[in-house]
Amino acid sequence: MNCSAFKRSPLLRATAATMLACATLLSAAQAATPTELLGGYTALAGSAPVPARGQEFFTKTHGKEWSCSSCHGAVPIQTGKHASTGKPIAALAPAFNAERFTDKAKTEKWFRRNCNDVVGRECTPSEKADLLSWLITLKP
Amino acid sequence: MSRTTPTLLHRVLIGLLASTGLAHSAMAEGNGRTIPLLPLYQQECAACHVAYSPTLMPAASWTHIMNNLPTHFGTDASLDPATLKEISGWVNAHAGTYKRVSEMPPQDRITRTVWFERKHREVSAATWKLPAVKSAANCAACHTQADKGDFNEHNIRIPR
Numbered sequence: 001m002n003c004s005a006f007k008r009s010p011l012l013r014a015t016a017a018t019m020l021a022c023a024t025l026l027s028a029a030q031a032a033t034p035t036e037l038l039g040g041y042t043a044l045a046g047s048a049p050v051p052a053r054g055q056e057f058f059t060k061t062h063g064k065e066w067s068c069s070s071c072h073g074a075v076p077i078q079t080g081k082h083a084s085t086g087k088p089i090a091a092l093a094p095a096f097n098a099e100r101f102t103d104k105a106k107t108e109k110w111f112r113r114n115c116n117d118v119v120g121r122e123c124t125p126s127e128k129a130d131l132l133s134w135l136i137t138l139k140p
Numbered sequence: 141m142s143r144t145t146p147t148l149l150h151r152v153l154i155g156l157l158a159s160t161g162l163a164h165s166a167m168a169e170g171n172g173r174t175i176p177l178l179p180l181y182q183q184e185c186a187a188c189h190v191a192y193s194p195t196l197m198p199a200a201s202w203t204h205i206m207n208n209l210p211t212h213f214g215t216d217a218s219l220d221p222a223t224l225k226e227i228s229g230w231v232n233a234h235a236g237t238y239k240r241v242s243e244m245p246p247q248d249r250i251t252r253t254v255w256f257e258r259k260h261r262e263v264s265a266a267t268w269k270l271p272a273v274k275s276a277a278n279c280a281a282c283h284t285q286a287d288k289g290d291f292n293e294h295n296i297r298i299p300r
Contacts, residue, residue, distance in 0.1 A: 082188055082189070084213070084214060084215070084275060084277070085188055085189040085190075085275060085277050085278055086272075086273075086274055086275060086277075086278035086280075086281060087188055087189055087190070087278070087280070109219075109220075112216070112218065113215070113216040113217065113218060114216075116210075116216035116218075117215050117216050
């Protein structure tokens with residue numbers, strides 16, 4: 001490609017700059033990292049997350065039949081199993097599954113559903129922050 | 141270049157096929173009809189269970205299921221309105237219309253259809269209770285290729 005075309009044409013330069021800006025914005029809107037999501041929940045909670053509290057929340061039941069562990073395993077670093085359908089569930093801890101907690105909408109959808117199943121209500125930002133902070137501590 | 145290495149073109153083609161729902165791995169088989177799965181159906185519904193073919197129940201059963209996702213067989217499977225609308229339209233468009241599935245099975249369960257019960261009548265009660273099976277909804281416990289929409293009897297392996 002002849003780059004001197006860009007130097008000569010302000011229109012080309014402007015178009016290229018706009019395309020780059022759009023691409024950056026688009027990827028920023030869809031993608032996230034587990035740390036970024038944790039930052040968001042922590043800000044909403046207004047206090048620092050406690051990983052140990054997240055582990056306890058994950059492992060114990062909350063007045064209903066299932067705990068998070070029922071499907072994900074006590075320490076979700078390997079494939080779990082859906083408690084009613086038996087379908088395999090890929091590891092939840094981000095260090096063991098690079099896809100986890102990289103999409104804000106997907107993360108929110110599963111928190112909504114699963115908290116409803118396990119706790120009977122939506123989880124609070126503080127509960128989400130505790131849980132995610134614990135999952136992030138799990139390393140190979 | 142090695143013949144087994146996928147080229148960029150291959151990857152692009154596979155991506156296109158997958159995005160249009162025509163990839164071989166995303167098919168559903170039901171009573172002799174094989175239909176390509178809507179990728180969104182695969183993504184949202186097959187996250188928790190086998191992508192059951194919409195052809196196996198009448199539209200009235202699917203409508204009832206799709207209208208009650210927050211209480212879906214004991215779990216919250218709620219969707220955002222746009223996704224709900226797209227998947228509902230697709231399952232209804234592909235729902236069973238022929239005589240064998242014209243009746244709504246009890247509790248909207250494919251496993252309670254006359255067809256399912258007849259096909260599985262030789263499976264013993266003990267087999268259904270095996271820890272590896274547990275639920276009749278767990279197709280993949282015995283139908284080893286169920287995730288690919290293949291329920292051919294040659295691919296059945298009943299766990300012990």
